[in-house]
Amino acid sequence: MAQTQSFSFELFPPRTPEGVAKLPAIVAQLAAVKPKYFSVTHGAGGSTQDGTYDTVVKVVEHTGVEAAPHLTCVGSTRANIAALLQRYRDAGVKRIVALRGDLPATAMSPSAPGEFHYANELVGFIRETHGDAFEIEVAAYPEMHPQGSGPIVDFEHFRRKVEAGADAAITQLFYNADSYFDFIERCAKAKLTIPVIAGVMPITGFQNIVRFCTSCGADLPRWIRLRLEELQDDKPALLDFGLDVVTRLCETLLKGGAPGLHFYTINQAEPTLRLWKNLALPVPV
Template sequence: MSTSQKFSLELFPPRTPEGAAKLPATLKQLAATGPEFFSVTYGALGSDQNGTYETLMTVVRETGVEAAPHLTCIGSTRMHIAALLNQYRDAGVKRIVALRGDLPATAYSPAAPGEFHFANELVAFIRESHGDHFRIEVAAYPEMHPQADNISADFAHFKRKVEAGADAAITQLFYNADAYFSFRERCVKAGISAAIVPGIMPITGYQNILRFTANCGADLPRWIRLRLEELQDDKPALLDFGTEVVARLCETLIKGGVPSLHFYTINQADPTLRLCSALGIGRR
């Protein structure tokens, strides 16, 4: 694989003092691979909004790499989002990941509580208030959002986000390359020119990957699940198998002409470093 392949990395704000203490060393290891940017997530119900800013500034301070904060609709007011955008712009941020956000477990409506109900409204507000200053990324679901009524309704919602002004999309995790290519083909047929960047989740454990895929509605192919189940008590073998599976997926995507790869790091350096090494991408 070519070392020129673009990629980016996702982090979440540390939830414990121990996690915060480990973050600078993890960042330096990850930054050494040469990512295009880091994205920093925003907690459910906005619980990590302060942590997002602090983590973003830690990324910039420790690595000098561009950082993109996530913004969500959950519980947000126009005034609050406006203040955050100004704060990020003043900090030199030029890229935003705009999302609806995870709804609370008690929610019965697909709309987020607050003044922004859907991500397309948030995208439109960013464009109205800041023009083209920010590059805006949104979410895409090659296998359908788990709360969507059907796949056509889900795609129509994605199209509204692009029409509102999104520049690119980062997909939810998946382990079936055909799901990505089918979604991208549908975008082309619908006249959507925004870049569709595949989101890549390393496999590091049996139970956690079952949980991740169940929560986001992603398919975990049966042959992968059965092999992981068999290897769950042999950590080195499971890691080797997981790296092989995800690297093969990435190779297929790269050969298929993806614009970039977006790795979900879960604030760990080793899984992503293993994948970069297997793929021959990044600095070495």
């Protein structure tokens, strides 16, 4: 396996006292396999930015593993973003996941409200104000952004993020490897050479994976959907089937040259670690 392939995990700031209490043990289990970094999300409209900061700091303090906050521009001002960037830089953060963010439910346009309208503007601002102090990662959508007007326009949005200074990209979750390889071919033709890390979500249930795929515009192949629906009342069988499906997907991606995998953990350690073990992924010394 290529030494340059990297593996990382996504967390979200806990929203309940129970979630806060459970997170340290979950992070410790995930940190034991020595991921390259953890990314930490926040809610729509920046609703949990304090939670993001607190989680990032705790991950680094408790594990020594790098943590990267998601930074979105929905509803933000230049002053607000500047203050957040300085706060993260002062805390020793060296990696930012720069996103437009989820639009309000009432939004009538893909342009975000606030002083930044698209992620490329946020990327450009980070470069303008902090140079190369941060490694910037952006989102990629092999199957098109759920609010995209079309594949060509959607790809142009990605191109602008790269040209604004993105260092790497992480894809939205997907279960069709061909969509990823097609996206990589389009990047090559457009001479976009940044690494595009494949975003992967373990399958742990029928209803939840249908909900995730629907919300993010990802295709859940019919054969997978039908099998999951049939197995939804047999949890062990469903977990085994989901593990096999996602293992094959990951193996195909890595053998096909994907520079790494970013696991959407949903703040659960066991499903991701089962997948990690099944793939026999390396643990850095």
